[in-house]
Amino acid sequence: MHPTREEVCYIPGKKREFLIAAPHHGYIPGSDYYTKEFAALLASKLDGSLLYAENLRPLVDLNKNPQLASTPQLKELCHIYQKYALSEQVDLFLEIHGHVNGHYDVELSCGFEFDPSFQFDSEFKEKMASLKRTLKQEIEDNWKEGLPLPPPSIGVFPFDQDVVMKATKTYLFQKIRELQLQGRRIFGIHIEIYKDFRTEGPNSPAYTSQLALVNALAQSIIKSFC
């Protein structure tokens, strides 16, 4: 049975500077199905902390402006989620979403266009370029014959302007941007995963493909951000 209660859960990992979050996870229509499962696998591969919502999506978007929440309780949950996301110890924030109509199977975005005159952006741009390159390479090298799904297509914004889920208007990613402009070294990446690559667990037919994608993501993140 899937849980039906609504809550925000935080599970600290060994590397608390990595936070992997799933703000819209849930098992009810309108939520991002199985994003928690995907985020949990990625967190375990990276030894990072895990943050996720359970069944909140139809009521509130935890990464949006808390002032838009319809009740004080939901506003408080937005604040809790965002406090973890922006906590001082975090220097890499990965937010996992599920899409059904993106341009690429996997769409990555930092949420803004790089500013060539800003030193932090030069470094971030290099890391994102490395992530794109190594993720494609990892998938090419390790996508075994016989996996249930073909290798996923990869798009990275701002390099690929046809990425659909750019997160350029997402409240939390704009907050992260403000902090970067104030001098904080925090890298935020919005990650959208096509539905076929999100599964309930080892008994799902596409699980081994999901695992191959999670492994490729983890390896490329380690190579690009550590």
Ligand SMILES: [Zn+2]
């Ligand atoms: Zn989402």
